[in-house]
Amino acid sequence: MTITLYELVGKDETRPFSPHCWKVAMALAHKGLDWTSVKTPFTGITGIEGAGKTVPVIRDGERIVSDSFQIALYLEKTHPDRPALFGGPGGEAMARFVESWTQTQLNAVLGMAAVMDIHDCLSPTDQTYFRKSREARFGATLSEAKERGVEKLPELRGRLQPLRAMFAHQPYIGGQTPLFADYIVFGSLQWIRIVSPDPLLERDDPVLDWFDRCLDLHDGLGRKTPAAA
Amino acid sequence: MTITLYELVGKDETRPFSPHCWKVAMALAHKGLDWTSVKTPFTGITGIEGAGKTVPVIRDGERIVSDSFQIALYLEKTHPDRPALFGGPGGEAMARFVESWTQTQLNAVLGMAAVMDIHDCLSPTDQTYFRKSREARFGATLSEAKERGVEKLPELRGRLQPLRAMFAHQPYIGGQTPLFADYIVFGSLQWIRIVSPDPLLERDDPVLDWFDRCLDLHDGLGRKTPAAA
Numbered sequence: 001m002t003i004t005l006y007e008l009v010g011k012d013e014t015r016p017f018s019p020h021c022w023k024v025a026m027a028l029a030h031k032g033l034d035w036t037s038v039k040t041p042f043t044g045i046t047g048i049e050g051a052g053k054t055v056p057v058i059r060d061g062e063r064i065v066s067d068s069f070q071i072a073l074y075l076e077k078t079h080p081d082r083p084a085l086f087g088g089p090g091g092e093a094m095a096r097f098v099e100s101w102t103q104t105q106l107n108a109v110l111g112m113a114a115v116m117d118i119h120d121c122l123s124p125t126d127q128t129y130f131r132k133s134r135e136a137r138f139g140a141t142l143s144e145a146k147e148r149g150v151e152k153l154p155e156l157r158g159r160l161q162p163l164r165a166m167f168a169h170q171p172y173i174g175g176q177t178p179l180f181a182d183y184i185v186f187g188s189l190q191w192i193r194i195v196s197p198d199p200l201l202e203r204d205d206p207v208l209d210w211f212d213r214c215l216d217l218h219d220g221l222g223r224k225t226p227a228a229a
Numbered sequence: 230m231t232i233t234l235y236e237l238v239g240k241d242e243t244r245p246f247s248p249h250c251w252k253v254a255m256a257l258a259h260k261g262l263d264w265t266s267v268k269t270p271f272t273g274i275t276g277i278e279g280a281g282k283t284v285p286v287i288r289d290g291e292r293i294v295s296d297s298f299q300i301a302l303y304l305e306k307t308h309p310d311r312p313a314l315f316g317g318p319g320g321e322a323m324a325r326f327v328e329s330w331t332q333t334q335l336n337a338v339l340g341m342a343a344v345m346d347i348h349d350c351l352s353p354t355d356q357t358y359f360r361k362s363r364e365a366r367f368g369a370t371l372s373e374a375k376e377r378g379v380e381k382l383p384e385l386r387g388r389l390q391p392l393r394a395m396f397a398h399q400p401y402i403g404g405q406t407p408l409f410a411d412y413i414v415f416g417s418l419q420w421i422r423i424v425s426p427d428p429l430l431e432r433d434d435p436v437l438d439w440f441d442r443c444l445d446l447h448d449g450l451g452r453k454t455p456a457a458a
Binding site for chain 1: 334393
């Protein structure tokens with residue numbers, strides 16, 4: 001049975017960009033599972049499969065699962081014979097730390113710095129929704145939010161220092177090979193790669209080497225969506 | 230056979246304070262192993278058991294192991310029947326991420342902010358060594374280094390946000406129970422608790438609740454060394 005993945009797109013349906021949907025796409029590929037993608041605009045999310053208010057959502061036969069972490073747990077549980085996404089109970093617990101780190105230290109800044117780029121990717125209907133909901137969330141206009149985010153980008157580059165230090169020991173957060181924790185961080189950099197033409201990192205940043213390794217995984221799945229130009 | 234742990238002390242030998250030695254003490258207690266502590270001043274480290282230039286070092290029979298992470302790996306391998314320190318290969322890999330995060334995001338600042346407190350804990354001979362080596366490392370006097378560190382404490386409190394977000398899912402970095410990754414972060418807060426009378430965190434910070442849980446572990450091992458007054 002092929003899994004259905006509902007993933008976020010803008011006006012170009014060939015360019016899914018949501019960090020959380022990318023985590024799931026990479027997790028599905030990691031497990032060697034087939035899936036079909038249902039391209040979903042922001043204003044098409046509510047009520048997908050009755051699952052609520054966010055993407056990703058997957059349907060696997062009769063089973064509906066939403067939330068990227070829950071989906072990864074579901075895939076690990078239903079396909080224990082396929083390559084591991086967590087590598088045991090310690091890896092499952094610490095992937096939550098990696099998720100919390102990514103959300104609070106990276107995504108909070110990236111979501112502001114790239115807010116105009118994201119807006120510009122969307123269909124007109126989605127743009128109206130996005131502007132209203134984000135201006136309410138940030139308590140600022142989109143361009144003010146962008147300015148705030150861009151100001152924090154140098155600090156964000158510093159916050160990636162744990163990855164750089166870790167590379168002295170191993171090439172992936174998962175060790176010698178990637179695990180779901182890698183896809184959590186990958187999702188954020190892939191999001192920005194797809195929506196924004198501005199380079200986020202310095203060309204010689206070892207984090208970019210890791211990101212390139214991730215883009216090569218699973219027959220270059222991540223690379224199949226070209227970078228924003 | 231009782232394990233010997235060489236751990237750093239200042240002029241009061243009952244108050245071991247090194248973050249890295251605390252990781253190992255907690256790991257030994259986690260495994261339910263007996264150990265005897267050899268109290269070691271900074272100027273007594275060189276040449277311990279021929280192992281090199283840092284503590285912790287353990288001797289287990291004929292085996293000498295140095296470096297806190299290597300010691301934890303050694304304990305996990307030699308005592309697979311005791312409670313797990315890593316919880317599988319994923320947990321082992323991600324503990325490296327937690328270590329890199331702790332070193333770069335926390336310890337780098339804490340080591341400067343508390344540098345005078347650490348200095349003041351030491352014997353006169355160690356104080357001379359410490360001042361010279363730290364002034365060379367920081368390229369600044371100890372009081373300048375302290376000033377730089379203290380300035381960054383508000384930012385450091387922000388860098389703990391990943392832990393606060395994670396607590397929505399689980400009480401420990403290791404999940405429902407602690408793993409070595411918890412002891413990595415615990416070691417840093419315990420270090421500051423023992424050397425510095427200045428409160429590092431706000432009283433209502435959820436990170437303090439987690440730290441209290443860690444202090445209670447293993448019959449209150451961490452609490453047996455009272456906080457600096």
